[in-house]
Amino acid sequence: MHQIEFRDLTIFIKVAETGNFREAAEATFLSQPALSRRIQRLEEVLGTQLFERTTRKTKLTAVGREFLPKARRMLEEFELSILGIKDMASQQKGSITIACIPTAAFYFLPSVIKAFNEKYPGIRIKILDESANQGLESVIQGDADFGINMAIAQHSEVSFTPLLDDPFVVCMRKDHALAELKEVSWKDLEPYRLISVGRSSGNRLLLDKSIVRDQVNLNSFYEVQHLSTSLGLVETGLGLSIVPKLAMPIGTHSMLTSRPLTGVQIDRSIGLVKRNATPVSPSADLFIQILLEQWSSN
Structure with a gap:
């Protein structure tokens, strides 16, 4: 069985946006037959039809409409992961979002942020100072790379590493x-x-x-x-x-x-909360390393 290729996702999104195989083929630098074969292969992998084809217009099926935002998200995550690797190499770009309960934000973060900025001055940091339940939800939904939260805010989709x-x-x-x-x-x-x-x-x-x-x-x-x-x-x-x-x-x-x-x-118990299903970004992983190093020595 074929695996989904990210190139196929790009092509699918372009066809969905243009509603035209010819325009999509030109935009993706493929011949129209080659593009059609890729769409056909993607449909075979998914086991369903994604487009309703007519002589004048190509429209998404109901399944295709449902798949479109998922395809965009998959492509975005892939691109961000590639950018993250490049950023980690250059140590000059990228961003981290941390969901932290307010009472722990001042205690945990300033010294870690200071040490992190000295090593990686180009990586921006956003702090979501939220309640335990809100912070947990931000991590689960992917709005935050990781969280600093109470042990009471646990869920099957996250892991908890106690710090204090x-x-x-x-x-x-x-x-x-x-x-x-x-x-x-x-x-x-x-x-x-x-x-x-x-x-x-x-x-x-x-x-x-x-x-x-x-x-x-x-x-x-x-x-x-x-x-x-x-x-x-x-x-x-x-x-x-x-x-x-x-x-x-x-x-x-x-x-x-x-x-x-x-x-x-x-x-x-206050500690580090991370999603189980997906690894954190390279930039976030660098931050977590410094956080754990500092608190293991306390």
Whole structure:
């Protein structure tokens, strides 16, 4: 059985776009009989007719219309992979898209990006700072080359390589009564209003599991969608918030501080997420190598 050749895909797309075998033959520098043979062979490989041929016009069949975007995508991926190899050789061109949960973006990426730019200054980097579920979807759909995400955001189509365990802490104002303690228990939190993130958040799912397991009765009074918003509400004195340690401000903050939770530690595993079905681009692979090198030495 013949295999599909990328040249055949180019020809198929050109015939579909022009609706004319003669024009397509001229555009692809083939004789019309040679082009017809290639289309016929492609139809034999696929086991279906792609075009309805008349004396005046050539139209796509229903299957042909469905196959057209797939053919364009296959051709684009092939061309990008070839460009990626050339870019890797020259180390001057290309781009990488990373889907990263916001709380990990600042912690993981700046030092890696700095080291990467020094070696490959021409490769552009785009960061999608998205929630765990959105970031996972971006990787699965191919909108991102890879992701940095929580272990809770796993799927059969991706692999997860752990990099860091990020413990949850209690965020509070420095003048709060609980700031006098070295660590805080669930019981200590019961008298106070809590600021929590929405139930669709991966962080909320982890916390809810622990609360149910430990039979905790907390006063979740405010609900926000982003951890950064919860920090703002804590700063104004509206309550406490249980957040991943990475969500806390870097360095010394004038108003906020945190305390570890006593008992069984709650943490989230953060790591590298990649598609199983397709390899990452050469540029992305270079970035991942530097990322893993840096975090294996931490």
